[in-house]
Amino acid sequence: MSYSSKKFDFTNSEGEKLSGRLELPSHPKAFAIFAHCFTCSKNILAATRISKTLGEMGIAVLRFDFTGLGNSEGDFSNTNFSSNIDDLKSAYAAMEQEFEAPQILIGHSLGGAACLKLAPQLDHLKAIVTIGAPSDTEHVTELFQEAKDEIDRKGRAKVKLAGREFTIKKQFVDDIKEQDILEGLSKTRKAFLILHSPLDETVSIEHAGKIYNALKHPKSYVSLDKADHLVSDPADARYIAELIRTWVSRYIDDFQESRPKVSEKVLVRNRAGHKYTTDIYSSEHHIVADEPRDLKGDDLGMNPYELLLSALGACTAMTIKMYCARKNLDISKVAVELSHQKDYFEDCDSCGDERKLLDLITKKITIEGDFTLEQKKRIYEIAEKCPVNKTLQSEVIIKSEHI
DSSP: OOEEEEEOOEEOTTSOEEOEEEEEESSOSEEEEEEOOTTOOTTSHHHHHHHHHHHHTTEEEEEEOOTTSTTOOSOGGGOOHHHHHHHHHHHHHHHHHHTOOOOEEEEETHHHHHHHHHGGGOTTOOEEEEESOOSSSGGGGGGGGGGHHHHHHHSEEEEEETTEEEEEEHHHHHHHHHOOTTTTGGGOOSEEEEEEOTTOSSSOTHHHHHHHHHOOSSEEEEEOTTOOTTOOSHHHHHHHHHHHHHHHTTTOHHHHHTSOOOOSSOEEEEOTTOSSOEEEEOSSOEEEEOOOGGGTOOOOSBOHHHHHHHHHHHHHHHHHHHHHHHTTOEEEEEEEEEEEEEEEOTTOTTSTTSOOEEEEEEEEEEEEEEOOHHHHHHHHHHHTTOHHHHHHHSOOOOOOOOO
16 A cells, blocks of 8 residues: 655643654554654664554554654653653644544553553553563663662763663652553453564563453464564564554454455455555455565565465365375374476477477475375375366366456
C-alpha cells in the first residue's frame, strides 16, 4: 500500500512542542502510536523500521520523541516515567483531533511499560503490543546504579547511557519507585501481544512471563528468538511488523470487514494500493501471494510458482501421512523439497521434431520412521499418487469465464 512519511508535531501538557513522524497510508485501516525505549528517540532503527513496515501494510503509525529527547523541546532531567505517560496521552489526543483515536499502542522497552500503564485509561484503545518491555520500572535504576549514592546526596548526577550523557534527578528515581506497571491490568479487557527475546540481556525474559500472567485473555506471547534488545537486525524488525499486522487484524473492525464472503472454492483478488500483492481466500482461510522486490513486488507472500510447488509438496506429505496412518506405520518426519525450471529435453516423446521448453518440477522427499526398506519403497510409490501430482501430470482443461 502506498504511504507517505510526514512530520507530525504536537504539544505536551506543559505546552512544549514534541517532534513526531507519522507513517500515513493512503487508506489507513487503523492508527497506532509507537513509544520508544528509555533515552532513545523516534529515529532509533527499531522504531523507524517497524513503523515504516506497518505503514506499508496499511497501519498509520506515529512515533515521537519524548520530552527533552531527540528534536522535542523540554529538559530531559525534569522528566520521569509519569511525564512519559503524559506525553503518550498528548500524542493520543493529537492523533484523535487530527485523524481518529488510535486503536493500537506499541511500546519498546520502557516505552512498552508506559503503554501498559496507560492502556486502562484509553477508551478507544483495542490492542497493545510490547517489545522487550519490563514488568516493573525498578530495573531502569540498574542502568545508573553507580551514580545512585550521588543522586541521593546531591539530588542529581550525570550518567552515561548508550554513550550519551544525561542528568538524572532524585525526582526521577522517586517516581520510578512509585510505579506499579501491572496494577489494574487484570481488569483491562483489551487485547495484548507480548513480544520478547529469550536472549534479551537488558530486560530478561522473566519480565515477559510476569506481564503475561498479570493479563486476562485475549493475550498472546511470541518469542523473538535470537533478536537483541534494540532489535538491530532489519529482518527482526520486519518480522515484528508482520506479526503485529496479522495479530491486530483480529481486533480491528476495518481489517475484519475487508474479508469477503467466499461461496466458491477459492477467491483471488488484488490488494488495493499494491502492484502485485494478491489476497487468496477460501471459505475459512486467507493467504497472500506476491512477487519479490527485485521484480517490483512488495514481497508480502510467496509468488505463484512457489504456491504451485507448495500445493504439490503439501499434497505429497499429506498422502504419505494418510497412507502410514492406514497401515499403522510409525513415521516421525515427512519433508518435501521442491524446485521448478523450464528446459529443453532431448528425450521428450510428445515434442515431435520441434524442440520446446518444458516444465520440470523436482521433488526431494525425506521420510523418517520405523519401517523396513520394502515399506519405505512402497511409501515413495504412494507419494507419486497424491491427487495434485496426478492433476499436474494429466491433461488439464482450464475453463475461463469473463465477467
